[in-house]
Amino acid sequence: MSEGLRERKKRETRQRISDIAMWLFVTNGFDNVTVAEVARAADVSVNTVFNYFSTKEDLLFDRQGEVEDLPSRVVRERRPRESALQALRRDFLDALDSRHHRYGFHEGSDAFTRMVAESPSLNARIREMNAAREQALARTLADETNADPDDLTPAFAAAQICAVLHRLMTHAVQRMLAGEDLNAIAPDLRRQAERGFELLESGIGDYCAGPRSAPE
Template identity: 80%
Template sequence: MSEGLRERKKRETRQRISDIATWLFVTKGFDNVTVAEVARTADVSVNTVFNYFRTKEDLLLDRQGEVENLLSGVVRERHPGESALQALRRDFLDAIDTRHHRYGFHEGGDAFARMLMTSRSPSLNARLREMNEARERALAATLADEVGAGPGDLTPALVAAQVSAVVDRLVTHAVERMLAGETVDAIAPGLRRQAERAFEMLESGIGDYGARHPGSPVPASAARPDGESE
């Protein structure tokens, strides 16, 4: 069903408020911007802002669902014959090569990271931790579902924890170098080599866990939202 005019206007309004809020947070610091200032700058009422965003943190973290489901989505959409780890490696290296924002390594990413790191907001820091934990849980749940792991099998959770730790460490390393003044183009070659090495180390332990072999049935849970399988 196509998006109606009312729904489109609501979506555009929500996106505009979020974009303005993010710009203010990055420019002035998260702690120094109020919801009232966001509303004034966006030319809407404070009530309108809260109609779209439950909290101030939601204004900044409007892509929370996308972040939390990133790794699990990569696994669900992996190629035939490709293991979970191979898919995650491919996606991470692609993000480095294309400078895509999904892992935080892109032009301008240093300003966003600096804003997060300088915030003294306990609620924002708690939300960031919750997002990382939710991302790891989502990956573990997807792995368990894809391989049919039993309720007592810790393997999916162990794999998810290892992958999440590697991704976090690589991203943190890249962000630290960006904050030190290096450009993404200068960082990319070394980051790619270290990412390849990190995934090779995981490969020796995780191996072909979660490989989808050609011709194997696609789990019902991996079907696309429109009902069509991959």
């Protein structure tokens, strides 16, 4: 069914408010901008803003559901005979090479991260999103493998996969915040990603094994 005029206008209004809010937050700092200022810049009432967004944080995380569902969606849409890990590795490296925003490696992600770091409420929301992403992936892995409800394997796998993804993007953003260019970071980040996924693929059983003999 095609989108009606009313639905299209509502979607466009919501997107315009979100875009203006993002610009104000990044420019001035999240905690320094009020919902009233967003409404005024978007030429709508405060009530209209809250009709579309339940909280001020929702203005910034307009695509929260998509972000939380990303690894699960990649797994659900994986290629024939492709494992969940192979699908996620492929998708991450594709986003890295294309500079797509879905994993946060794109122009402007350093400014977004700096803004989040300066706001306790945004830090809390990010932690909630990361936890929700991991839980969603665990549920998807359980569904895709018909795992027993008491089987913790899907949760183990989801925790390790999400940890690698989170660490890769944290490393990249920290380097961007230090002033490094995206193109300078990308080759090393790809190597780091390959190593991270390799560890997930082969396991870490022999990683950091003790010395061959006891020290004298």
